[in-house]
Amino acid sequence: MNYRFFPNFTKEELAKIQLEGLKWTVNHAYQGSAQYQKKLKKSGIHPNDIKSLEDLQYLPFTTVEDLREGYPLPLLSVPEEEVVRIHASSGTTGKRKVLAYTQKDIDTWKIMLARCFELAGLSPLDRIQIAVGYGLWTAGAGFQLGCEYFGAMAVPIGPGNLDMQLQLLVDFQTTCLCSTASMALLLAEQVKKHQLQSKIALKKAIFGAEPHTPKMRKYIEETLNLEDTFDIPGMTEVYGPGTGLECSAHQGIHYWADLFILEILDPNTLKPVQPGEVGEMVITTLCKEAVPLIRYRTRDLTRFIPGECSCGLNLPRHDHILGRSDDMFIFRGVNIYPGQIATILEQFPELSSEYQIYLNRKQGLDFMTIKVEAQEGTTIPDNLATAVEKNIKTKILVSSKVEIVPPLSLPRSFGKTKRLIDERDN
Structure with missing residues (x-):
């Protein structure tokens, strides 16, 4: 299958992209961020020490504490005049996790979301109802950014406001819903309550931000008469939603290994888990400018899925997010x-x-x-x-x-x- 937004590369070419990106990220963080330079020096690491992907294991971890320590613009690795936007996620200690973005970061993010829409089988003729949070949160802005770049019609309503949600479903005949699974469930219950199944045109839904069970997904699909639904991972620290997507084969989530390196480690020993075992996702970005991430502990739990996917896409896969180590x-x-x-x-x-x-x-x-x-x-x-x-x-x-x-x-x-x-x- 020919894709508009997916590169076609071999495993060897991907490894080369990752190594070049790893070298660039370590050097960029070292030169641009005093916070990162201190952390790397403490670990005895200089950018010139990175010779192969095997050297990733010697790099220090970055954690949410590093983001809070540097508030309000933590780990910033570019001059402030290059920052065009910030987003933030909730914080449990009174300080939010704030992430800065350069224009190149925004351009990378829109490609990530465009890949998601393409992998979900959407086209520029689709109308996408975006029912997630806007403002400081990444979800709404990210979905809209990717939707517009992909070429589909964005219908940006945000969460809640059920009467308007139902009206837009009917009047605009939106064909795809982007929301949390909980919001999709609530909307499905309202569609059923008001007997609107025959009056809407929804065909697909993309939801994430929280784990959901097969039973919950089945109820949403059957109640809204959907052709398919897709699980989307993401986090503010790594641009926002759209770090990968479940394809129509539903054999795991393809992630963008040309944009970040994913490790799955035992959260206690911080060593790689055995193949197929569940561990914590640890992410190193490869081209993120404003706030690069080096071995960032996400606290999300998943596992690698080995082998080739029957959909034919040659990007690696991980399982659904199974929970958080801090849950x-x-x-x-x-x-x-x-x-x-x-x-x-x-x-x-x-x-x-x-x-x-x-x-x-x-x-x-x-x-x-x-x-x-x-x-x-x-x-x-x-x-x-x-x-x-x-x-x-x-x-x-x-x-x-x-x-x-x-x-x-x-x-x-x-x-x-x-x-x-x-x-x-x-």
Whole structure:
């Protein structure tokens, strides 16, 4: 297949691109950022030391703490007059993670998003309803930037405002939705409630920013009569959304290995995991000017997918984002990820994809309650909650109380759904 936005290169050519990009990035960061130069010198690294891709392992890691330390313009490696834009993501310590962009960074980002739209099978005739956050956040600006460069019609509404979302779906006959999975679920429920399935023209949806289960995806596809849906990864630190896309073969996410190097490391030992094992994504950019990243610890968990994809695209793949290493919570001495709970709930057809985990403490002892919605139109057996509790006990080795609640009774979100409510310190 001939693509407009994808280069065609061999593995040897890709390795050459990566090595040249690695050398450039280390030198650029060393020369342009006092913060980076100090970090590299402390590790005994000079740009001239980079001779091969094997030398990547000797470079120091960059973390979110480095971004907070340099606030408001952390790790800036170009003169400020070359900065044309900033974006930011939320911060948990009062300071947001702020990333600067040069014009070349913006141009690289728009190519990344154009690749996503092309890989999703869209054309310039598509109308793309962009239902994600604008402003400081990268999502809306990124999708619109890529949409316009790709040549499709952008319909930039942002999140929320359900009445207008529905009106645009009907009046403009938008054909693709870009949103979080939670927003897509909420929109699907509203389309069904107002009986609009026959009046809309949606064919595809691209959603990311949070993990979602196969059950959630199936409900969205069936309710909106979609031909296909696609998972899109991304983060503000690496331009924004669009670091890769799941292709129509749904055999993993192709990522842009000509623009960044991806390592998957054990988050504890910081050594490479075995092939096929889950680890933390660590990213080194190859051409990012304003804020280059050297071995940036993303905290996102995934695994490499080996071999060739049946779609024919010769770019490497990783699995869906399976969670974050900092999403983990400790309950009665056991390390648990919300995704483990979701995987168990997925096995019960009587339950929907929507759940929340509540943790509280009574008389010094921790308790976990899992509220999960019943599937619409399903009769719930009397022993179902007990069966789920037993499955959790068997698989995760902790006791919990499962409450099956009516459909549509748990909170919905225009952005990312909050799965964990930890009230143990209240």
